[in-house]
Amino acid sequence: MPQVLEFKLPDLGEGLTEAEIVRWLVEVGDVVAIDQPVVEVETAKAMVEVPCPYGGVVTARFGEEGSELPVGAPLLTVAVAVGSDDEGEGADSGSRPSAGAGSGSGADSGSGSRSSSGSGEVESSGNVLVGYGTGAPVARRRRVRPAAVTAAVPAPEPDPVPDTVPGPVAVVSPLVRKLARQHELDLRQLVGSGPDGLILRVDVEAAIRALAGETAAPRPHAAVPATEAVQEPVAESASGAGAGPAALRIPLRGVRGAVADKLARSRREIPDATCWVDADATELMAARSAMNGAGGTAAGPKVSVLALLARICTAALARFPELNSTVDLEAREIVRLPEVHLGFAAQTERGLVVPVVRDAQARNAESIGAEIARLTEAARAGRLTPAELTGGTFTLNNYGVFGVDGSTPIINHPEAAMLGVGRIVPKPWVHQGELAVRQVVQLSLTFDHRVCDGGTAGGFLRYIADCVEQPAVLLRTL
Template sequence: MMTEAKVFLLPDLGEGLTEAELVNWLVSVGDEIRVDQPIAEVETAKSMVEVPSPYAGTVTELHGEPGQTLDVGKPLISVAPAGAPAVEPVQAAANTYREEEKAGSGNVLIGYGTPAGNGAVRRSRAPKSTAGSGRAGVSSVASPESSVSDAEKAADDLLLLRTRVPGKLGAVISPLVRRMARDHGVDLGEVHGSGDSGLILRRDVEAVITKPAVIEEPITRAIPNQGTTADARTGLGIASRTPVRGVRKAVAANMSRSRSEIPEATVWVDVDATALVELRAGFKKGGAHAPGLLAFIARFVTAGLKKYPELNTRIETAPDGSQEIVAFEGINLGFAAQTDRGLMVPSIRAAEKLSARELDSEIRRLIDVVREGKATPGELGSGTFTLNNYGVFGVDGSAAIINHPEVAILGVGRIIDKPWVLDGELAVRKVTELTLTFDHRVCDGGTAAGFLRFVADAIENPGTVLAEI
């Protein structure tokens, strides 16, 4: 009696994430693995993580390829218990498409997956394509309504066993794939299978069906940058195409949502930071650890948010469409950090309880973590307010986009020497610009200006403010 392999589904990686990009497999088919052994590296919208196996045994199937985006709850890996007999290649492949027909499947026979559920999935036979529509649409290709009778499946399996080359898989085993190819006029002999041993999967046939027709250009028409694809709008050759995925995909979605949902407004002020720069220099001269300027500003920000808590909130929409402002008992201060994987915003939990030195230590730790790609979803998705030090890029100001679902973001420009009127006389001072972008639904301009002025005054008189807080 053959022991059935256990299928491990991609787990919920926290913070409401619904998908992850498969970066690299850490195991191969046939490997013996143990419980909690890392089996794959995946990149979520938050970070790069290693996924451990909950099962021990022999790897029988890897459900995905590097670069593929997998949905949470879909098959990731199949593991046969230790000591289980080997599975014939054909039978293993047949099991593959059988599993794909169950609710919650969809990774191998792409486009045929169905939502996960507790009960059986009801299917009905899809209508035949009309004449002349063989390559026209995608909707008929990806329809989840296709079905194959048990008799057809049995006949296909029998035919496969009779005609296959010993020790090798047939080119196509799934009747669903064969039917799709037949209905759309695809010659399977011309299709390169991307599965094991050249197995032709649904995605391979889908790629042929959805491939745009090639239109021959008139001989007399000059083709710019011959040898590369020409852009129809500009006529220029296209140098490259980069998929928007991983961190960049998350940033794009978050920023688009912020712009579309939040009625934002921006206020700014120039600040004399000379006293703060001198205070830090004094710490360094005395041999004591001197927190970075960002840590001091972070300390002023948390004090300001205590005084103006409206900026440390979130707006939620109830099922009936009504909205409410959610206030928090603490402050998780996020800060923007540039990494090789894009802009990341780790957050310091309970930042209001930390001193400038403690904030400096946590900022440095989190920067190291995110640059190594090891930040947890909690460290990257729990902020309540964001501090953005874009001055490190040599710019003075920016109308930043709010980090949804937060309601405000404070930007700090570079600190440079500028002419400044001090006690009625012109002087050269260390000046920076603070920019606050806020959600006008949670407060008005007076509140926003009050908070911004509080932080500005703290920078100009750091000794007094630090003593008070």
């Protein structure tokens, strides 16, 4: 008889407590191998694929795409043949921590233990193990339903829904519980419209409207798409329901929520100031062309303008270390940091992220450019790890790619400064006493006024502009 093992959402590291299901990679009835990725989730740091430590047949999934699950909540159950190699290897795999992620915890020992499934409880003939495996994706899955598994995991008859449901309430989202508490709703009196009776936010909001006399009854017991739960009207039109288009409620969670929290905290805590300067980037662009072999003599990968500006930043931070620091509020100390971990803003389909080039002070322009290219590709593919998105000490923001000249960027908390770079465009410029058309760029520096005064910030920005206008200035530090 097969054994049904429950796999729970593992601790993904970096203090993360929940994750949003972006895409299921398996379905009920699919055969999975040990360490095969089964679901793609998004945390406040990045999108990751979660592998299952067991090999067998998927008997249940928990959570719809777009829903959030806390760490430790069931993800799926897998039927494994008792005594099979998959079972033993799965247990071992589940006990191995993976890079950037902790292992799931918890086991119910003894025969006859019970594990939740999508259609009720299923008797298990052994321990219910929970773990987090490591490894690469395996071959494409096959969809089968072995007779032994089908016989061992029958679908129970649905029970009538009582007025008050005993036992744990079928609620996953802490937001749903909070909303119910705020309006003094008893969740046990609600019938969830999610899978297996899961109570969704839309169910609680329907009950709130019913209590307020806005609707006659909650929604019928039916499956609701994940997107519907976040597209409820904010308020009815003055002339009644359906009189106008409904506003959309878009939850701030995942990467977008983390960015919102960090920017709000930066505004609350950091007394920032901004200074800016226009610089003639004609010589910098000419130097880049020479580096990239305009005449066919240079070898190696091409160097980007962003890589050159990043190298200029590391030289400037060596001269003005005040801007490569952070503020310890509890100790009331300014902490100057020895290494430059250079972040750069990257726009992706899922929002703004800031990958970090480690130890940028020890890299040349070519090395920085190669790392920026690698991190940018990973960001667009959603493969950045939490470690690649944290620990920055200074950020470079190239908003010129959006076709704008200037900006006053918000500091990436807990850093002390951010350099903004506008677009490089031909403009009239006085060059060597004569009016000429030159390649001009606007540079802006937003800095924490606690770590330095305007004189230091101005000196830093002026050095950046001097290097842009005369790249030979950098030769003194190479």
